[in-house]
Amino acid sequence: MLYTQYTTKIVALAIFGLALLYYILLRSPDHTFFNMGEDGPLFLQTAKHLVTGAPSPGSPLFHITNAVWMRMFSFGTEYGTVAILSAVYSAITAGLLYLITRNILAPLLWISSAIVLSQSTILELYTLMTLMMVLGYYAYIKDKRVLAYFILGLGVAVHHICGLGFVALIVTDFINKRSLKPALAFFLVIPLFIYIPLTNRPPYYMIGGNLPVDYIKYFFQTAAGLAGGLPLWPADNIYGRLWDLVRVTGGGLGLSLVLVYLTVKNNWKEHLPTLLMGLLPLMYYITTSDSKSYFTTLPTIAFLAILATKYDWRSLKIVCSIICSGLIIMNIFLYDFGRAIDKDQSAVQFYNQLEELPPGSVLETCWCISNSIYVNMTYLHNLENEDDIYIVDTEFFRMFGGRGLDGKLTSKDIWVDRIENAEKEGKLFRVKAESFLEGNIVPASSKEVLDKYVNSDFYKDSIGEYNNGISS
């Protein structure tokens, strides 16, 4: 018995080590436009300067952990130092999946998934989010329910998806007629959110000020189908999203879905918490704002991988394990930063171009998906260099009033003047991008910028009303 427990822990540790090595070898050494890591520059700001992060919902635990880590260790670039934590969290999750299932298939499914790999090699919070869910689940199946709810509460201090784990456990407890009092431990995390008002200070990039109304806007203002980071409607069509769904689940879990189906068919009630923790994030993705949010399905991979090991079909498990090993090799050729993807380090080039702009420049970022990475990088540049490059961007114009360092540029007139003066002084630029994976800064004319934003119907319909509300 002792030998078995000892062996299990050694194997889990070996899986952690190998997974970590795999992620570190493939990781992005510096800023990148790839793998939808649009929040990377923002997370570097929060880690380095302890400013407020994105409203989903504030992620205090993630930011504090990054800040502490960054002050203790150094691995190449600042970005690379913090990004390595994604690899560590993902590798711990792999080891934990083995501890839970005592079957090599679960960690193999996790490690071989390209979606998991994509988020383990960049600066993002989704591997920590999944780790918190798996840890909470682990405590729950060990019958430490207070701890389980508490961990999921901590998970919400990383990302609100962990709240779906809370729903999964509370529904399970409800159906099994167990006391719901342990669920109160979920709310013990609330004091951690004091991080948000503590770090909210000028120039108020994320929150427009320090009044209660500013916090309400931060959490609930609707932009691009989001309210406080929660998606309200999808900017896509059903066929595209279903195709995404097939690729996310089929490409990530493949044949093991047969095992999942058989497990659930055998005894769904026994596996209800696992099933809900896997399926709720998937439902979230299907109804979410855009198809790039595939990273919200990381818990789906983890929990359905656990379910796949529960059905006794040894030969299929062996086949799945072999395919997973093949996929790991294939992923090395598809996702290796610097060799397979992001050879030119386009995001680093973009950041270097920012450093060449004259102080007080106005930069129009293209109206395209994930342009927030341009905005986040510019804000990072401003913080690092005490510079003030003003962003003109439809989405951020509406959400944050297109503020520079003074935090006051919310009036249309101020913007028109600033854009026109910038052109006269040769300080007006725009981002030219043929795809999301690049971003070149080129000179712009005030007419094209004003026509695109201030004089556009979009501005009149939404931004105009917003600014009128502020000025009144």
Added chain:
Amino acid sequence: MTKIISIPLIALGAILWIVLSYISQPLIIGEEVFHRWNQGTSTSYLVGVFTFKLLFTLVVIGAIGGFFASKFKHNNAIRTLIHLSSTIMVMLYIYAIYTIYD
């Protein structure tokens, strides 16, 4: 007999798995979504999504609220809260559908 049928099916499934994983790359690295960003969203999809979210929220409110209502003495007050929150959800739903068709 089962083995004879399952072996080709498993082989097919294995090939599909690898192919799907391979063709997911443009979605995952972000190349694909850039071009899909400006696509319109179909009305029926939006209505479907909102309906799903409404039903899901009502089920969660009903399950949690119903449990508490059965446990505490002041269950009428809790029931009123459930009805109130459910009504708000339905009103939000109607408003959302209105904005879609407006």
